[in-house]
Amino acid sequence: MYKRPAQGEYAAYYEPYVDLVPEGDIVQLLERQAEETRILLKGLSEAQTLFRYGEKKWSIKEVLGHMADTERVMVYRLLVIARGDTVQLPGFEENAYVLTADFDRIPLVDLLANFVAVRLATIQLVKTLPEDAWTREGIANDQRVSVRAIIAIIAGHELHHRKILMERYLGSNGFPTE
Template identity: 75%
Template sequence: MYKRPEHGEYATYYEPYIALVPEGDIVSTLERQADETVILLKGLSDEQALFRYGKSKWSIKEVLGHMADTERIMAYRLLTIARGDTVPLPGFEENAYVREAGFDREPLENLLANFMAVRASTSALVRSLSEEAWPRTGNANGHLVSVRAIAAMIAGHELHHRKILMERYMGSSGFPGE
């Protein structure tokens, strides 16, 4: 069963994400927070979802697409390590992924559906893990990481970006009203 990861089970730059994750059942956390993110964004128009709080910042659509892409990658890492594969897993360049994805061309409704599909898959995977899988470690992006740390990173990454969406995007004085 899930136990909060300890220092040494992940690269230190993930600490801010992991610190955001509440204690308790990680599957419930993943399911609950996905619903909260969808509730936050589903009332936005496509025009509002194109908002950027700064010239070089991603749009809301791009942030949501980034969240789904990152979760797919992290879930693959989790699966690989949980299944005992010892292959070193590569990093990824998030800005290149966002640039190439064309998220701004997609209707917000489709991006939300994609995000929910990714989260449902992640939740099912995490729910299926054996007790022995949780502490397993592997190498991702040149760093040691445990399965339980990756589950926490996934949850924390979403919480991190949801906070940014609420504060810097939707809380901005320049955010377009309805």
């Protein structure tokens, strides 16, 4: 079952994400997050989802696509390590993923369905992990990481980006009100 990861179980650059995760049932948190993100964005128009709060910043669609892509990468890491594979896992370049995905051409309803589908798959995997898998460690992006740390990173990453969406996008003076 979930126990908060110790600092040595993940790279220091993930600490802001892990710190956002409250104590409690991590599966319930993951479930709530999927619904909260869907509700936050579902009523936006296609024009609103193209909003960028600054030059060279991602659009709302790109943020949502990034959230799903990152979760896919992290869940792959989680699966490999939880199953006891000792292969060293590569990093990934998030900006290149966003650039080549061309998320702005995809309807919001499809991006939301994608995010929710990825999250539901994450939840099913996490729910079925044997207890001893939670503390298994492996190497991803040249850094040691535990399964339970990856789960916390996934939850914290969503919280981080949802906060940015609320504050810098939807809460921006420049956000289109159409």
